[in-house]
Amino acid sequence: MKVLIIEDDRSTADYVAGGLQEEGHDSDLAASGPMGLELACTRDYDAVVVDRMLPGLDGLSIVRALRSAGRDTPIIFLTSVSGLDDRVEGLEAGADDYLAKPFAFSELMARLNALARRSPLRQEETVLKVGDLEMNVISRWVKRQGQAIDLQPREFRLLEYMMRNRGRVLTRTMLLERVWDFHFDPKTNVVETHVSRLRSKVDKPFGTEMIKTIRGSGYILNVPS
Amino acid sequence: MFLPRELRSISFRVALIYTVFFLGSVLAILGTTYFVASSEMAGILRSAVGDDMRELRQAFRTGGEAELRHEIGELGERASPNRFLLYREPNGPLTGGNIPADLWRDGWAKREISADRLGQSADMQEAAAQDPSHEILLLSLGERIGPFEIMIGRNLHDLHETQETILSAMLWGGLVTTLLALAGGFLISVGPTRRVDRIAATMRRIVEGHLDQRLPVTGRRDELDRLSGDINMMLARIETLLASLRQVSTDIAHDLRTPLARLRQRLDSVRRKQRSLAEYEAAIDAAIAESDAAIETFNALLRVAQIEAGTRRSRFRPLDLAQVVEKVCDIYAEVATDTGHTMAWDSVEGATVDGDEELLTQLLANLIENAINHVPAPGRIAVSLHREGDDAVLAVADNGPGVPEGEREKIFRRLYRLDRSRTTPGSGLGLSLVAAIAELHAGTVAALDNAPGLCVRIILPLAGESR
Numbered sequence: 001m002k003v004l005i006i007e008d009d010r011s012t013a014d015y016v017a018g019g020l021q022e023e024g025h026d027s028d029l030a031a032s033g034p035m036g037l038e039l040a041c042t043r044d045y046d047a048v049v050v051d052r053m054l055p056g057l058d059g060l061s062i063v064r065a066l067r068s069a070g071r072d073t074p075i076i077f078l079t080s081v082s083g084l085d086d087r088v089e090g091l092e093a094g095a096d097d098y099l100a101k102p103f104a105f106s107e108l109m110a111r112l113n114a115l116a117r118r119s120p121l122r123q124e125e126t127v128l129k130v131g132d133l134e135m136n137v138i139s140r141w142v143k144r145q146g147q148a149i150d151l152q153p154r155e156f157r158l159l160e161y162m163m164r165n166r167g168r169v170l171t172r173t174m175l176l177e178r179v180w181d182f183h184f185d186p187k188t189n190v191v192e193t194h195v196s197r198l199r200s201k202v203d204k205p206f207g208t209e210m211i212k213t214i215r216g217s218g219y220i221l222n223v224p225s
Numbered sequence: 226m227f228l229p230r231e232l233r234s235i236s237f238r239v240a241l242i243y244t245v246f247f248l249g250s251v252l253a254i255l256g257t258t259y260f261v262a263s264s265e266m267a268g269i270l271r272s273a274v275g276d277d278m279r280e281l282r283q284a285f286r287t288g289g290e291a292e293l294r295h296e297i298g299e300l301g302e303r304a305s306p307n308r309f310l311l312y313r314e315p316n317g318p319l320t321g322g323n324i325p326a327d328l329w330r331d332g333w334a335k336r337e338i339s340a341d342r343l344g345q346s347a348d349m350q351e352a353a354a355q356d357p358s359h360e361i362l363l364l365s366l367g368e369r370i371g372p373f374e375i376m377i378g379r380n381l382h383d384l385h386e387t388q389e390t391i392l393s394a395m396l397w398g399g400l401v402t403t404l405l406a407l408a409g410g411f412l413i414s415v416g417p418t419r420r421v422d423r424i425a426a427t428m429r430r431i432v433e434g435h436l437d438q439r440l441p442v443t444g445r446r447d448e449l450d451r452l453s454g455d456i457n458m459m460l461a462r463i464e465t466l467l468a469s470l471r472q473v474s475t476d477i478a479h480d481l482r483t484p485l486a487r488l489r490q491r492l493d494s495v496r497r498k499q500r501s502l503a504e505y506e507a508a509i510d511a512a513i514a515e516s517d518a519a520i521e522t523f524n525a526l527l528r529v530a531q532i533e534a535g536t537r538r539s540r541f542r543p544l545d546l547a548q549v550v551e552k553v554c555d556i557y558a559e560v561a562t563d564t565g566h567t568m569a570w571d572s573v574e575g576a577t578v579d580g581d582e583e584l585l586t587q588l589l590a591n592l593i594e595n596a597i598n599h600v601p602a603p604g605r606i607a608v609s610l611h612r613e614g615d616d617a618v619l620a621v622a623d624n625g626p627g628v629p630e631g632e633r634e635k636i637f638r639r640l641y642r643l644d645r646s647r648t649t650p651g652s653g654l655g656l657s658l659v660a661a662i663a664e665l666h667a668g669t670v671a672a673l674d675n676a677p678g679l680c681v682r683i684i685l686p687l688a689g690e691s692r
Contacts, residue, residue, distance in 0.1 A: 184587045187594045193560045
């Protein structure tokens with residue numbers, strides 16, 4: 001994919017651009033607010049990574065300007081301004097996600113993958129299918145190979161999030177935020193415990209693994225190879 | 226302009242304003258009295274003179290010259306040091322009365338007559354003698370009636386004296402009023418000024434760095450007391466914030482130096498000689514983990530500081546604590562099962578508090594994780610929530626080793642770790658975060674003996690409408 005990075009700190013910008021290049025993606029760099037806005041308006045990107053504090057024009061204004069101009073490119077804030085109020089403000093301005101510095105590149109990549117190619121106007125699917133795993137979000141049932149699987153409400157939410165983001169790495173932080181609504185880092189294996197419970201219901205009885213652990217990054221749900 | 230402090234005080238200024246008003250009132254009252262009394266007395270004297278003259282005219286009209294002479298005789302007898310009369314025939318020899326003839330004046334006249342012009346008139350001299358300036362203020366009416374020129378007069382000395390009395394009363398009254406008001410204002414302002422001085426002196430000590438100082442409160446519950454009370458509350462808040470700031474700085478300096486030093490040592494030892502790819506990878510992983518831990522501590526410290534600063538109150542809304550308890554316990558039950566603990570939360574009743582759901586979730590998660598990490602398996606963790614009067618009481622109890630009595634207060638301090646906990650995971654910030662969150666919600670936190678084990682009790686005020 002092609003990503004626009006609007007970031008005035010050279011080393012952060014290089015770190016992100018280098019990481020994207022290693023993953024096989026292209027990126028453009030804008031070191032100031034006005035330049036970033038111009039690039040975002042005149043070229044097509046799959047995603048925009050924007051800092052909040054920028055020379056010339058701050059990140060919030062850039063996001064608001066893009067949204068009011070009708071551009072629906074996925075936008076992720078990457079910033080050290082990361083209090084609760086700041087996150088809310090950023091998302092309300094029209095950003096799709098928010099990542100606080102300091103960050104790990106794998107976390108940013110996972111979030112970008114989750115955002116990219118997501119059609120903002122797409123109807124939320126009510127029936128999800130990944131390989132032989134099926135979920136009906138309305139009737140709240142899950143089947144694999146035609147067999148019903150009984151899930152707890154939170155396990156259901158976890159599986160739904162994974163199925164909607166099939167083939168994408170989901171980091172521990174992303175899961176904590178989206179599934180558990182935890183905006184802090186627990187000191188116990190909350191995520192690991194629940195993922196392993198889910199595995200014991202979704203994978204174990206069927207002998208093939210759909211939920212995989214990506215060491216140091218997170219989890220991914222895919223059609224078993 | 227230099228003025229003593231008391232004279233520059235608000236009380237004194239107010240007293241001065243009152244003085245001006247009061248003085249104005251006194252002068253207005255006395256001034257009105259002066260004018261009314263003067264014109265009234267002058268009117269009485271004029272009408273007395275007029276009456277006398279009318280009687281003479283009447284006598285002349287009814288009885289001619291004989292009657293007039295008789296009436297003049299009557300008036301002459303009534304002449305006194307206050308009642309004057311002059312009659313003369315312009316073309317005849319007759320002159321009489323107690324006014325020297327050369328003072329004749331036709332019509333109404335008001336004149337000051339000095340003593341040397343009084344001639345032989347004993348009445349007039351006597352009248353003049355009563356006046357400090359030996360003058361007579363003569364009010365006279367002169368008319369021709371028949372063959373006579375008649376002038377009737379009165380001494381205005383009494384009127385004058387009354388006027389002077391009132392004037393001097395005004396002067397002295399004003400002067401005394403002013404002095405009394407000024408002295409009163411001064412005396413009234415001495416007390417408040419002294420109190421303000423004491424407040425200012427305390428403030429100066431606070432500015433010099435004695436943040437534990439508080440403004441004096443007399444207990445009279447007046448404006449100064451109320452203001453001092455409010456300022457004292459503000460000072461307490463500032464003291465807490467500064468202490469928190471100092472603590473954060475110290476904590477950061479102390480707690481982040483250690484992992485950074487460790488990180489440096491590791492990288493240094495890897496750098497010193499050629500190693501295999503696997504060793505390098507392991508070293509890099511270890512370095513990343515070390516920096517992650519440092520970043521996490523840093524974030525936790527900032528979070529505690531942010532919560533202590535109270536900026537999150539803007540996100541408060543009424544929420545049922547029972548739902549938070551259900552959610553968090555539900556999440557941790559399986560974690561506890563995996564670690565060989567049992568978790569129970571069967572004693573939970575609804576309790577609506579004003580709060581920040583994200584923070585209260587973290588508070589309970591921290592308490593449960595604390596129990597999971599410090600209670601050896603197979604331990605029991607019990608979470609309960611119930612209402613007690615106007616409060617919601619949330620308790621997390623375990624049957625682990627507990628905390629020695631002398632240390633129970635300290636476990637809520639930042640980075641405080643019991644000796645035996647040094648090996649368990651955690652930064653030592655979990656419980657200080659709990660304390661900060663409880664305090665933000667106007668609640669209290671206490672560590673109690675669960676015999677055996679530890680029970681952490683959080684008391685939060687119920688939201689207004691659910692009391």
